[in-house]
Amino acid sequence: MRHTAQASPSVVGRVLGLLGAFSTQRPVLTLSELSRRADLPLSTTHRLVRELTERGALERDPSGGYRIGLWLWEVASLAPHGAELRESALPFLEDLYEATHQNVQLAVLDGVEVVYVERISGRHAIRIQSRVGGRLPVHATGVGLVLLAHAPSEVQERVLAGPLKRYSPRTIVSPAQLRRVLADVRREGFAVSEGQIELDAISVAAPVYGENDTVVAAISIVVPVEGTDPRTLVPAVRAAARGISRVLGAPRALRAAEGMRRETD
Numbered sequence: 002m003r004h005t006a007q008a009s010p011s012v013v014g015r016v017l018g019l020l021g022a023f024s025t026q027r028p029v030l031t032l033s034e035l036s037r038r039a040d041l042p043l044s045t046t047h048r049l050v051r052e053l054t055e056r057g058a059l060e061r062d063p064s065g066g067y068r069i070g071l072w073l074w075e076v077a078s079l080a081p082h083g084a085e086l087r088e089s090a091l092p093f094l095e096d097l098y099e100a101t102h103q104n105v106q107l108a109v110l111d112g113v114e115v116v117y118v119e120r121i122s123g124r125h126a127i128r129i130q131s132r133v134g135g136r137l138p139v140h141a142t143g144v145g146l147v148l149l150a151h152a153p154s155e156v157q158e159r160v161l162a163g164p165l166k167r168y169s170p171r172t173i174v175s176p177a178q179l180r181r182v183l184a185d186v187r188r189e190g191f192a193v194s195e196g197q198i199e200l201d202a203i204s205v206a207a208p209v210y211g212e213n214d215t216v217v218a219a220i221s222i223v224v225p226v227e228g229t230d231p232r233t234l235v236p237a238v239r240a241a242a243r244g245i246s247r248v249l250g251a252p253r254a255l256r257a258a259e260g261m262r263r264e265t266d
Contacts, residue, residue, distance in 0.1 A: 012049075015039065015041055015045065015049060016049060016053065018039035018040070018041065019035055019039045019041070019046065019049055019050065019053070020053075020058070020069070020073075021039075022034075022035050022038035022039050023068070023069055028068055028069070029062045029064065029066040029067065029068045030066055030067055030068075031065065031066045031067070032046060032047060032050060032067070034066075035050060035067065050067060053070075054067070054070070056070075056072060057070045057071060057072030057073075058070050058072050058073050077134075086107070086109070086118060086217070086218055086249075087107065087118050087119050089245055089248040089249055090107050090118075090119065090209070090218070090220065090245045090248075091119065093220075093241040093242075093244045093245050094106075094107060094119060094121055094220065094241070095121065096241065097121075097220070097222055097237060097238065097241050098121040098123070100222075100237055101222060101224055101234075102123035102125065102126065103122070103123060103126045103127060103222060103223060103224045103225075104120065104121070104122045104123075104126050104127065104129055104131075104222065104223040104224070105120070105121045105122075105220070105221070105222055105223075106119070106120045106121075106131060106144060106220065106221045106222075106223065107119040107120070107209075107218060107219075107220050108131075108142075108144040108145075108148070108218060108219055108220075108221070109148070109217065109218045109219075110139070110148040110149070110152060110156075111136070112156075113138070113139055113156065113159060113160050114136040114137065114138060114139060114145075115136065115137055115138075115139055115142055115144050115145045115148060115219075116134070116135070116136055117131050117132060117133055117134065117135050117136075117137075117144075118133070118218070119133060120132065120133050126223075127199075127201065127202050127223065127224065127225045128199075129198070129199055129202055129223050130198060130199070131223075137198070138165075138166060138168075139152075139160055140160060140165050140166075140172075140173055140179055141165075141166070141168050141172050141173065141194070141197040141198050142194055142197065142198065142204065142206075142221075143192050143193065143194035143204030143205060143206030143219075143221040143223070144192075144204070144206045144219035144220070144221045145194075145219075146182060146183065146186055146192040146194055146206065147186055147191070147192045147206045147207060147208050147216070147219040147221075148208075148216065148218075148219050149183060150183040150184075150186035150187045150192070150208075151187070151208055151215070151216035152216075157183065160179070161176045161179060161180060162176070163176060165179065168197060168198045169196055169197060169198060169199070169200050170196075170200070171195060171196035171197050171200065172197045172198070173197065190207065190208070190239060191205065191206060191207045191235050191238065191239055192204075192205070192206045192207075193205055193206075193231045194206070195226060195231070196226060200226070201225055201226050201227065202223050202224070202225065202226060203223070203224060203225070203226045203229055203231055204221045204222070204223045205221060205222050205224075205231050205234040205235055205238050206219050206220065206221035206238065207219065207220060207221075207235075207238045207239045207241070207242035208242060209242050209245045209246050209249070210246040210249070210251035210253060210254060211246075211249050211250070211251055212249060212250035212251060212252075214251055214252050214253050217249070218245075219242075220238065220241055220242050220245065221238065222234050222237075222238055243257060
């Protein structure tokens with residue numbers, strides 16, 4: 002007789018379920034909360050959490066709960082989109098930050114979301130939802146529009162098939178409008194996203210190319226809408242993106258740099 006009941010998750014699946022139980026809103030969880038969120042028996046949760054804590058993947062909070070441990074950050078830094086990309090981009094991000102003392106970001110595409118690899122923010126910068134290691138949707142962010150515009154067609158069609166979540170009255174939720182915006186981004190070489198998540202914020206983003214001339218990341222400046230002409234930020238953002246692309250060995254960026262050098266000789 003064939004059983005149709007779903008198989009129990011593997012040990013790896015259970016561990017990933019526990020780690021995935023944490024969120025920005027709930028960075029600290031008790032044992033019972035972990036058990037409930039990961040849908041595991043309390044005894045199994047206790048055993049796995051103990052092992053994860055001993056390894057450094059989880060840490061005990063002073064309140065008695067658990068949070069993500071430093072060891073996971075050490076492992077994550079080995080990802081290709083982690084240390085190498087961040088180190089190449091950081092000098093250019095710092096230059097952009099000095100120009101505005103607002104929010105400067107570096108992000109990569111993961112599925113249909115953007116993951117923020119780096120962010121520099123001033124004390125008086127406008128408050129935004131992004132954070133290092135955090136995720137936001139591609140259709141509602143400047144870096145997301147850039148990454149989606151240069152993503153494989155199957156990824157684009159998956160996003161365009163919806164649903165497109167609304168975060169503010171200005172969020173793009175029409176597939177037809179999003180398709181037009183993506184075409185504009187490819188043609189103009191940058192994206193402007195105004196008030197799509199925070200109504201008082203505007204983002205100017207540009208693509209970063211890798212050694213095979215494919216887009217591997219995007220950078221952006223996020224500033225207050227009031228008193229800002231986003232077009233004035235485009236040259237600086239694009240120049241920083243080209244600089245990062247050049248360091249990463251993108252042929253198009255290297256050719257552009259060589260052409261500029263010849264013009265000044």
